[in-house]
Amino acid sequence: xxxxxxxxxxxxxAALVLVSLLVFxxxxxxxxxxxxxxxxxxxxxxxxxxxxxxxxxxxxxVLAYLSWLGQVLHGxxxxxxxxxxxxxxxxxxxxxRTLALMVTATVIGLxxxxxxxxxxxxxxxxxxxxxxxxxxxxxxxxxxxxxxSILILVFAVRLHWFGAxxxxxxGITGVLTDWRDMTLPVLTLAVATVAIFARYVRSAAIDxxxxxxxxxxxxxxxxxxxxxxRHVLRxxxxxxxxxxxxAIPRILAGALVVESLFNIQGIGxxxxxxxxxxxxxxxxxxxxxxxxxxxAGSLLADVGYMLADPRIxxxxx
Amino acid sequence: MTITLKKYRWSDGETVxxxxxxxxxxMLTAVSRVSSSSINxxxxxxxxxxxxxxxxxxxxxxxxxxxxxxxxxxxxxxxxELSQITPIPLAWDVTERGKSDCAVRITNxxxxxxxxxxxxxxxxxWVGSKLWSVVDGxxxxxxxxxxxQLTFSYNKKYSGPVPPAHIATFKELPFTSEEAxxxxxxxGGRNPLDVGYLPTxxxxxxxxxxxxxxxxxxxxxxxxxxxxxLSYFPYNFSSSNPQLAIINQVYxxxxxxxxxxxxxxxxxxxxxxxxxxxxxxxxxxxxxYLSPEALKGDPYPYDPVVARQLLADHGWTVNTTGVTxxxxxxxxxxxxxxxxxxxxxxxxxLYYATGETWLESAMLQLKSNAAQIxxxxxxxxxxxxxxxxxVENGPGCPAGGCPWELADWGVGWSYVPDYLPTGDELxxxxxxxxxxxxxxxxxxxxxxxxxxxxxxxxxxxxxxxLTKQLPVVYQPDAPAALVESIDSLHIGIQNPTLAINxxxxxxxx
Numbered sequence: 001x002x003x004x005x006x007x008x009x010x011x012x013x014a015a016l017v018l019v020s021l022l023v024f025x026x027x028x029x030x031x032x033x034x035x036x037x038x039x040x041x042x043x044x045x046x047x048x049x050x051x052x053x054x055x056x057x058x059x060x061x062v063l064a065y066l067s068w069l070g071q072v073l074h075g076x077x078x079x080x081x082x083x084x085x086x087x088x089x090x091x092x093x094x095x096x097r098t099l100a101l102m103v104t105a106t107v108i109g110l111x112x113x114x115x116x117x118x119x120x121x122x123x124x125x126x127x128x129x130x131x132x133x134x135x136x137x138x139x140x141x142x143x144x145x146x147x148x149s150i151l152i153l154v155f156a157v158r159l160h161w162f163g164a165x166x167x168x169x170x171g172i173t174g175v176l177t178d179w180r181d182m183t184l185p186v187l188t189l190a191v192a193t194v195a196i197f198a199r200y201v202r203s204a205a206i207d208x209x210x211x212x213x214x215x216x217x218x219x220x221x222x223x224x225x226x227x228x229x230r231h232v233l234r235x236x237x238x239x240x241x242x243x244x245x246x247a248i249p250r251i252l253a254g255a256l257v258v259e260s261l262f263n264i265q266g267i268g269x270x271x272x273x274x275x276x277x278x279x280x281x282x283x284x285x286x287x288x289x290x291x292x293x294x295x296a297g298s299l300l301a302d303v304g305y306m307l308a309d310p311r312i313x314x315x316x317x
Numbered sequence: 318m319t320i321t322l323k324k325y326r327w328s329d330g331e332t333v334x335x336x337x338x339x340x341x342x343x344m345l346t347a348v349s350r351v352s353s354s355s356i357n358x359x360x361x362x363x364x365x366x367x368x369x370x371x372x373x374x375x376x377x378x379x380x381x382x383x384x385x386x387x388x389x390x391x392x393x394x395x396x397x398e399l400s401q402i403t404p405i406p407l408a409w410d411v412t413e414r415g416k417s418d419c420a421v422r423i424t425n426x427x428x429x430x431x432x433x434x435x436x437x438x439x440x441x442x443w444v445g446s447k448l449w450s451v452v453d454g455x456x457x458x459x460x461x462x463x464x465x466q467l468t469f470s471y472n473k474k475y476s477g478p479v480p481p482a483h484i485a486t487f488k489e490l491p492f493t494s495e496e497a498x499x500x501x502x503x504x505g506g507r508n509p510l511d512v513g514y515l516p517t518x519x520x521x522x523x524x525x526x527x528x529x530x531x532x533x534x535x536x537x538x539x540x541x542x543x544x545x546x547l548s549y550f551p552y553n554f555s556s557s558n559p560q561l562a563i564i565n566q567v568y569x570x571x572x573x574x575x576x577x578x579x580x581x582x583x584x585x586x587x588x589x590x591x592x593x594x595x596x597x598x599x600x601x602x603x604x605x606y607l608s609p610e611a612l613k614g615d616p617y618p619y620d621p622v623v624a625r626q627l628l629a630d631h632g633w634t635v636n637t638t639g640v641t642x643x644x645x646x647x648x649x650x651x652x653x654x655x656x657x658x659x660x661x662x663x664x665x666x667l668y669y670a671t672g673e674t675w676l677e678s679a680m681l682q683l684k685s686n687a688a689q690i691x692x693x694x695x696x697x698x699x700x701x702x703x704x705x706x707x708v709e710n711g712p713g714c715p716a717g718g719c720p721w722e723l724a725d726w727g728v729g730w731s732y733v734p735d736y737l738p739t740g741d742e743l744x745x746x747x748x749x750x751x752x753x754x755x756x757x758x759x760x761x762x763x764x765x766x767x768x769x770x771x772x773x774x775x776x777x778x779x780x781x782x783l784t785k786q787l788p789v790v791y792q793p794d795a796p797a798a799l800v801e802s803i804d805s806l807h808i809g810i811q812n813p814t815l816a817i818n819x820x821x822x823x824x825x826x
Contacts, residue, residue: 276671
């Protein structure tokens, strides 16, 4: 187990170095040169000096990379000359909102999708399964801007049950406790999560139900509930763990459409703004963090995969 | 000229004095001298403010004497030159080393300017800043959070006139999209917006003869707000523009203007809100500056047939399924015109600002209309800042090719703080606002006459001349905003300078 984790950690570090190299290469190869592109050709002498210092520009590429990496490791992701703010402060303002929104939606989505998928597998091809499958197709295929707009129109404009925008509190506690404003954006995002994960869980559970160990468990008198929880659920979670791990970069990258529709200045919206304004320091800083999240997600998925599947543990020994 | 100040006070208790005016004049003079491109002064026009002021002296606490170089129309000098004066507090006459004396010595002003400029970029220090908290207006910034929400509190030392029951604080809320704002406006709920903006796309078309349509938001009053300005987009007259020879031809500009279907844009994407621009003077509100010709309406109503004929009559082979090509080069009346070579193609790049739905539709419509007679327009969407950034950095074309022939940021020009629409800031050779580098000695001379004589016929003469010259493409004057104010709040008539004055707002019981 320890060897496996150490090996995966080393691989993760190598992947992180690769991500940082790629981001730096983008920076180095920006059209018109890094300095001009990052200052939009209109920076002052002081800004130029600061930029050269931050990014080690003017040095050979290897030295510049090491200098930039040193800054990043010290928490300095650069400075946005468009926003007149450090990339770190912009990240700090956006990331908690995005995490609160995306993590809540994913957790709620999984909490609904897993039992729903198992229930569908148990009643395969029954009317409830068919209805659930149809709903999952609809949920999967419905664009989030459409679903979000409908939810706003019905529950915010007509019924006044929930707010028409996401939580606007400055602190994360305020965001998480503002259930009235949190409900509609979370619901908009959770519908797609439920649709995707329920289909995977159903498929994996149907596969598990056909295995000999399930038939044996039933033959020795284990109840349906015990069979589903102890044998089917555990095996059905393996693809879910993989998917959940891979969802981490998506969680970090935010949801542009939902953030834009619900007035949430999250990572997705901020990235889109930066792309439109050619705000390269923000783009690169955020991409670096999302890339690191992808590596961490992959690592967590591997560990979770091993915990869920004893065969992998044995193989890794 | 002697100016007498009203007796107002800064929030730090100091009087708004003649020295504050001289401080500003010195600063303006310094930044105009230091930068040959005048990039530090957006209202710069050669030979105008501050170049036409020999000296500015505080002769008493409330009197400033300006010695003017030359003689000017009283109306123009008051409306367009003196109107720019913005007293700044002596508390701002500082550098990082401490107190300075830009208010006395112009040579010290650049250091002060650089210090203030740097401080202005430190957004995190705005609230509670010793500099920016000194105001003579009604509001002080008391809050700015990481989401960009601004809180303003009433300046208790404000010495201007206000209604007795005016509001005490107001917040400006950021929105990620106009849809998000509309949703919040329509939903109302616990904390409804007191004032918001209705996206044009959500506005029902006003019935015939009415300027405002039904309001889709209940409990609010809808008020379209039009800017006192001119709606247009410039051609790139840079000498390094390879298409300059075509752009220089008045018949070509005439043809393109005939393809700009202002009436259809107003009725379509603008949902009936907007006014036709008739020439170089803003057409709304209707002022005495509009010539009798301009009052007749659109001089170039949509007409692709005439546009096509104009090109055909000037030596172009009009290709309705491809690109129109010059086949009669030369300078004769039926030739393509000076500098246009045989085989030259009607191909142009147009930068336009994204974010305004009506503008994107208008651009697509122009491209489609132009394609009918073989004028190929390559539309390049950019952010509002992106279009202005390119245009204001000068329309010169780099070696790799000319990036644009036309550029539309959507809102044209605001006649603020130069209220008289004489055209010197927009169309005179060398003006900062003349972003397309249009240059025409006849036009310059006609503009000059309007600066020296208040006779409105001189302005009409210039206006009618430039309407025919078409130095820009005139486009519909879209509303700056469709303002929604909650029924319980009195906000009065909205200001066409686009300033908001919440000190005049009060709740009605």
